[in-house]
Amino acid sequence: MYSEKVMDHFANPRNVGEIEGANAVGEVGNAKCGDIMKIYMDIQDNVIKDVKFKTFGCGAAIATSSMATEMVKGKTVDEALALTNKAVMEALDGLPKEKIHCSVLAEEAIQSAIEDYKRRNGESDKDSKCEFCCHKCSDVTEE
Numbered sequence: 001m002y003s004e005k006v007m008d009h010f011a012n013p014r015n016v017g018e019i020e021g022a023n024a025v026g027e028v029g030n031a032k033c034g035d036i037m038k039i040y041m042d043i044q045d046n047v048i049k050d051v052k053f054k055t056f057g058c059g060a061a062i063a064t065s066s067m068a069t070e071m072v073k074g075k076t077v078d079e080a081l082a083l084t085n086k087a088v089m090e091a092l093d094g095l096p097k098e099k100i101h102c103s104v105l106a107e108e109a110i111q112s113a114i115e116d117y118k119r120r121n122g123e124s125d126k127d128s129k130c131e132f133c134c135h136k137c138s139d140v141t142e143e
């Protein structure tokens with residue numbers, strides 16, 4: 001049912017945890033199942049130097065979060081914004097149809113973190129880029 005890559009990223013997720021002093025933090029909830037992903041980034045000169053995540057969700061959500069963080073690490077914010085859940089699924093050799101919604105979490109969390117980065121730098125006045133706002137972002141303290 002799951003590809004070897006999905007099982008590997010689920011069993012050995014990369015980039016799990018928090019970044020102390022992160023200058024970009026995003027958190028989104030999945031409207032379909034209530035699962036949550038929080039992502040932390042250290043962005044220097046528009047390049048994502050480090051990224052970590054915590055996902056309270058199913059195996060597919062954890063695997064896609066892990067792969068997505070690997071795919072944006074070292075990229076510019078614009079490159080990271082262009083990352084789609086489809087590209088993450090392809091990198092994982094696919095997901096079962098009924099688990100496709102799980103991959104949306106990582107894409108939205110990355111967008112939310114970058115929106116936070118832009119907001120902190122005065123480049124955006126949007127409150128949140130989450131399509132389905134879980135209102136947890138108000139817990140994030142501004143530096």
Ligand code: FES
Pocket residue numbers: 030033034035057058059060061099101102103105
């Ligand atoms: Fe919730 Fe997969 S079932 S993210």
